[in-house]
Amino acid sequence: MNLYIKKFINQASYEEIVFFLRADVIIFLKEAILFVALLALPFLANYFLQSSFPEIFQDTIIFPLLTLLASAYFLTIWLVFFLVFLDYYLDFWIVTNDRIIDVSQHFFSRTISELDLYKIQDVTVEMHGFLATMFNYGTVYIQTAGARQRFVFENIPEPRIVAKKIMELAEVDSKYHNNGGKK
Protein backbone atom coordinates (compact mmCIF):
# COMPACT_ATOMS: atom_id res chain seq x y z
CA MET A 1 0.00 0.00 0.00
CA ASN A 2 2.84 2.36 0.90
CA LEU A 3 4.46 1.89 -2.49
CA TYR A 4 1.12 2.55 -4.13
CA ILE A 5 0.67 5.79 -2.16
CA LYS A 6 4.18 6.95 -3.07
CA LYS A 7 3.46 6.29 -6.73
CA PHE A 8 -0.05 7.69 -6.50
CA ILE A 9 1.06 11.05 -5.10
CA ASN A 10 4.21 11.09 -7.22
CA GLN A 11 6.25 11.56 -4.06
CA ALA A 12 9.31 13.78 -4.36
CA SER A 13 12.61 12.68 -2.80
CA TYR A 14 12.42 15.35 -0.06
CA GLU A 15 8.77 14.63 0.69
CA GLU A 16 7.62 12.63 3.72
CA ILE A 17 4.13 11.30 4.28
CA VAL A 18 3.00 12.63 7.66
CA PHE A 19 -0.64 11.49 7.71
CA PHE A 20 -2.76 9.13 5.70
CA LEU A 21 -6.29 9.97 6.80
CA ARG A 22 -9.67 8.40 6.31
CA ALA A 23 -13.01 9.10 8.01
CA ASP A 24 -13.21 7.44 11.42
CA VAL A 25 -14.33 3.82 11.35
CA ILE A 26 -17.31 4.76 13.53
CA ILE A 27 -18.76 6.62 10.52
CA PHE A 28 -18.72 3.39 8.52
CA LEU A 29 -20.13 1.45 11.48
CA LYS A 30 -23.12 3.80 11.59
CA GLU A 31 -23.85 2.92 7.94
CA ALA A 32 -23.31 -0.78 8.74
CA ILE A 33 -25.89 -0.65 11.56
CA LEU A 34 -28.41 0.91 9.18
CA PHE A 35 -27.61 -1.82 6.67
CA VAL A 36 -28.22 -4.57 9.28
CA ALA A 37 -31.57 -2.93 10.17
CA LEU A 38 -32.56 -2.88 6.48
CA LEU A 39 -31.51 -6.53 6.15
CA ALA A 40 -33.68 -7.47 9.11
CA LEU A 41 -36.85 -5.90 7.62
CA PRO A 42 -37.77 -8.79 5.24
CA PHE A 43 -37.20 -11.31 8.04
CA LEU A 44 -39.59 -9.35 10.29
CA ALA A 45 -42.12 -9.15 7.44
CA ASN A 46 -41.70 -12.89 6.87
CA TYR A 47 -42.31 -13.59 10.56
CA PHE A 48 -45.41 -11.38 10.54
CA LEU A 49 -46.82 -12.99 7.38
CA GLN A 50 -46.03 -16.53 8.58
CA SER A 51 -47.95 -15.93 11.79
CA SER A 52 -50.84 -13.87 10.39
CA PHE A 53 -51.31 -15.08 6.80
CA PRO A 54 -49.64 -18.49 6.46
CA GLU A 55 -51.80 -19.23 3.38
CA ILE A 56 -49.74 -16.75 1.36
CA PHE A 57 -46.79 -19.16 1.45
CA GLN A 58 -48.92 -21.90 -0.15
CA ASP A 59 -50.20 -19.59 -2.89
CA THR A 60 -48.73 -20.49 -6.27
CA ILE A 61 -48.71 -16.87 -7.48
CA ILE A 62 -48.09 -14.68 -4.44
CA PHE A 63 -45.25 -16.83 -3.05
CA PRO A 64 -43.02 -16.65 -6.19
CA LEU A 65 -43.77 -12.94 -6.46
CA LEU A 66 -42.76 -12.31 -2.82
CA THR A 67 -39.63 -14.44 -3.23
CA LEU A 68 -38.53 -12.51 -6.32
CA LEU A 69 -39.24 -9.19 -4.59
CA ALA A 70 -37.25 -10.27 -1.51
CA SER A 71 -34.37 -11.43 -3.72
CA ALA A 72 -34.31 -8.09 -5.59
CA TYR A 73 -34.48 -6.23 -2.26
CA PHE A 74 -31.54 -8.14 -0.76
CA LEU A 75 -29.41 -7.71 -3.90
CA THR A 76 -30.13 -3.97 -4.00
CA ILE A 77 -29.29 -3.49 -0.31
CA TRP A 78 -26.11 -5.54 -0.72
CA LEU A 79 -24.96 -3.50 -3.73
CA VAL A 80 -25.75 -0.19 -2.01
CA PHE A 81 -23.77 -1.32 1.05
CA PHE A 82 -20.83 -2.26 -1.18
CA LEU A 83 -20.97 1.18 -2.84
CA VAL A 84 -21.15 2.87 0.58
CA PHE A 85 -18.05 0.91 1.62
CA LEU A 86 -16.23 1.99 -1.56
CA ASP A 87 -17.22 5.58 -0.89
CA TYR A 88 -15.79 5.31 2.64
CA TYR A 89 -12.66 3.37 1.73
CA LEU A 90 -11.63 5.33 -1.37
CA ASP A 91 -12.16 8.74 0.22
CA PHE A 92 -8.90 9.81 1.87
CA TRP A 93 -6.45 12.60 2.53
CA ILE A 94 -2.66 12.48 2.47
CA VAL A 95 -0.64 15.07 4.33
CA THR A 96 3.04 15.34 3.50
CA ASN A 97 5.62 17.88 4.67
CA ASP A 98 5.02 19.78 1.40
CA ARG A 99 1.33 19.47 0.45
CA ILE A 100 -2.09 18.03 1.12
CA ILE A 101 -3.77 15.66 -1.34
CA ASP A 102 -7.53 15.29 -1.13
CA VAL A 103 -9.04 12.27 -2.88
CA SER A 104 -12.83 12.49 -3.00
CA GLN A 105 -14.85 9.54 -4.09
CA HIS A 106 -18.40 9.69 -5.38
CA PHE A 107 -20.32 6.92 -7.05
CA PHE A 108 -18.35 6.15 -10.19
CA SER A 109 -16.34 9.38 -10.14
CA ARG A 110 -13.24 10.61 -8.37
CA THR A 111 -11.71 14.03 -7.68
CA ILE A 112 -8.11 14.61 -6.64
CA SER A 113 -7.08 18.05 -5.37
CA GLU A 114 -3.75 19.29 -4.09
CA LEU A 115 -2.79 22.14 -1.82
CA ASP A 116 0.69 23.45 -1.02
CA LEU A 117 1.13 23.77 2.71
CA TYR A 118 2.50 27.32 2.54
CA LYS A 119 -0.86 28.47 1.10
CA ILE A 120 -2.71 27.52 4.28
CA GLN A 121 -4.17 30.52 6.09
CA ASP A 122 -6.18 28.95 8.86
CA VAL A 123 -7.07 25.54 10.28
CA THR A 124 -10.29 24.98 12.24
CA VAL A 125 -11.46 21.89 14.11
CA GLU A 126 -15.13 21.06 14.60
CA MET A 127 -16.38 18.24 16.81
CA HIS A 128 -20.15 17.96 16.99
CA GLY A 129 -22.26 15.64 19.08
CA PHE A 130 -21.98 12.92 21.64
CA LEU A 131 -20.41 10.27 19.39
CA ALA A 132 -17.76 12.67 18.07
CA THR A 133 -16.75 13.60 21.62
CA MET A 134 -16.85 9.99 22.83
CA PHE A 135 -14.84 8.54 19.95
CA ASN A 136 -12.66 11.60 19.36
CA TYR A 137 -13.42 12.28 15.71
CA GLY A 138 -14.31 15.51 13.95
CA THR A 139 -13.93 17.70 10.91
CA VAL A 140 -10.88 19.81 10.09
CA TYR A 141 -11.42 22.86 7.86
CA ILE A 142 -8.37 24.23 6.08
CA GLN A 143 -8.70 27.75 4.75
CA THR A 144 -6.36 28.46 1.86
CA ALA A 145 -5.18 31.25 -0.40
CA GLY A 146 -5.28 28.90 -3.38
CA ALA A 147 -7.82 28.33 -6.15
CA ARG A 148 -9.82 25.98 -3.98
CA GLN A 149 -10.51 28.04 -0.89
CA ARG A 150 -11.37 25.35 1.59
CA PHE A 151 -10.21 21.79 2.18
CA VAL A 152 -12.34 19.70 4.48
CA PHE A 153 -11.19 16.54 6.26
CA GLU A 154 -14.52 15.08 7.23
CA ASN A 155 -14.94 13.04 10.42
CA ILE A 156 -11.29 12.10 10.81
CA PRO A 157 -9.93 10.53 14.00
CA GLU A 158 -7.99 12.81 16.39
CA PRO A 159 -8.74 16.04 14.53
CA ARG A 160 -7.00 18.31 17.07
CA ILE A 161 -3.66 16.51 16.72
CA VAL A 162 -3.97 16.59 12.91
CA ALA A 163 -4.87 20.30 12.87
CA LYS A 164 -1.96 21.18 15.17
CA LYS A 165 0.52 19.21 13.08
CA ILE A 166 -0.77 20.76 9.84
CA MET A 167 -0.29 24.26 11.29
CA GLU A 168 3.26 23.38 12.30
CA LEU A 169 4.03 21.92 8.86
CA ALA A 170 2.47 24.96 7.15
CA GLU A 171 4.64 27.28 9.22
CA VAL A 172 7.82 25.39 8.34
CA ASP A 173 6.86 25.25 4.65
CA SER A 174 5.99 28.94 4.65
CA LYS A 175 9.42 29.86 6.12
CA TYR A 176 11.07 27.66 3.49
CA HIS A 177 9.24 29.44 0.66
CA ASN A 178 9.86 32.91 2.12
CA ASN A 179 13.59 32.12 2.23
CA GLY A 180 13.53 31.38 -1.45
CA GLY A 181 13.70 27.62 -0.98
CA LYS A 182 16.56 27.63 1.56
CA LYS A 183 16.18 25.77 4.87
Next chain:
Amino acid sequence: MSIGIFLIAYYIFLAVFIVFSILAVYHLANFIPPSSMAFFTTYIFLAGVALVLFVSWRELQGVDWTQALSFFSNSYESLY
Protein backbone atom coordinates in the same frame (compact mmCIF):
# COMPACT_ATOMS: atom_id res chain seq x y z
CA MET B 1 -50.61 -13.76 -19.35
CA SER B 2 -48.53 -16.21 -17.30
CA ILE B 3 -46.65 -15.56 -14.05
CA GLY B 4 -43.46 -15.87 -16.12
CA ILE B 5 -43.84 -12.08 -16.44
CA PHE B 6 -42.50 -11.83 -12.85
CA LEU B 7 -39.44 -13.76 -13.91
CA ILE B 8 -38.87 -11.49 -16.93
CA ALA B 9 -39.10 -8.42 -14.66
CA TYR B 10 -36.63 -10.07 -12.28
CA TYR B 11 -34.22 -10.81 -15.14
CA ILE B 12 -34.37 -7.17 -16.22
CA PHE B 13 -33.56 -6.16 -12.64
CA LEU B 14 -30.68 -8.68 -12.60
CA ALA B 15 -29.26 -7.22 -15.82
CA VAL B 16 -29.19 -3.72 -14.27
CA PHE B 17 -27.77 -5.16 -11.05
CA ILE B 18 -24.97 -6.95 -12.92
CA VAL B 19 -24.03 -3.76 -14.81
CA PHE B 20 -23.79 -1.77 -11.55
CA SER B 21 -21.87 -4.60 -9.83
CA ILE B 22 -19.31 -4.80 -12.65
CA LEU B 23 -18.88 -1.01 -12.51
CA ALA B 24 -18.41 -1.12 -8.72
CA VAL B 25 -15.84 -3.94 -8.85
CA TYR B 26 -14.05 -2.24 -11.76
CA HIS B 27 -14.00 0.97 -9.73
CA LEU B 28 -12.46 -0.85 -6.77
CA ALA B 29 -9.87 -2.61 -8.95
CA ASN B 30 -9.03 0.60 -10.77
CA PHE B 31 -8.55 2.85 -7.76
CA ILE B 32 -6.80 0.67 -5.22
CA PRO B 33 -3.87 -1.63 -5.85
CA PRO B 34 -4.27 -5.40 -5.78
CA SER B 35 -4.30 -5.90 -2.01
CA SER B 36 -5.83 -8.27 0.50
CA MET B 37 -8.49 -5.63 1.25
CA ALA B 38 -9.53 -5.34 -2.41
CA PHE B 39 -9.72 -9.11 -2.82
CA PHE B 40 -11.49 -9.59 0.49
CA THR B 41 -14.22 -7.01 -0.16
CA THR B 42 -14.76 -8.22 -3.72
CA TYR B 43 -14.95 -11.80 -2.48
CA ILE B 44 -17.43 -10.94 0.29
CA PHE B 45 -19.58 -8.96 -2.16
CA LEU B 46 -19.65 -11.76 -4.74
CA ALA B 47 -20.26 -14.40 -2.04
CA GLY B 48 -23.26 -12.39 -0.78
CA VAL B 49 -24.67 -12.12 -4.30
CA ALA B 50 -24.18 -15.86 -4.87
CA LEU B 51 -25.90 -16.65 -1.57
CA VAL B 52 -28.96 -14.50 -2.38
CA LEU B 53 -29.24 -15.98 -5.89
CA PHE B 54 -28.83 -19.53 -4.59
CA VAL B 55 -31.50 -19.13 -1.87
CA SER B 56 -33.87 -17.51 -4.39
CA TRP B 57 -33.31 -20.34 -6.88
CA ARG B 58 -33.85 -22.99 -4.17
CA GLU B 59 -37.07 -21.34 -2.97
CA LEU B 60 -38.42 -21.02 -6.50
CA GLN B 61 -37.76 -24.61 -7.54
CA GLY B 62 -40.96 -26.33 -8.55
CA VAL B 63 -42.80 -23.12 -9.44
CA ASP B 64 -44.81 -23.50 -12.64
CA TRP B 65 -44.02 -20.28 -14.50
CA THR B 66 -46.52 -21.08 -17.26
CA GLN B 67 -49.59 -20.87 -15.03
CA ALA B 68 -52.01 -18.07 -15.83
CA LEU B 69 -51.77 -14.85 -13.85
CA SER B 70 -55.18 -14.83 -12.18
CA PHE B 71 -54.12 -12.84 -9.17
CA PHE B 72 -57.41 -12.18 -7.45
CA SER B 73 -59.23 -15.48 -7.99
CA ASN B 74 -56.20 -17.50 -6.99
CA SER B 75 -55.46 -15.58 -3.81
CA TYR B 76 -59.15 -15.54 -2.96
CA GLU B 77 -59.33 -19.34 -3.19
CA SER B 78 -56.21 -19.91 -1.18
CA LEU B 79 -56.92 -17.35 1.52
CA TYR B 80 -60.49 -18.35 2.20
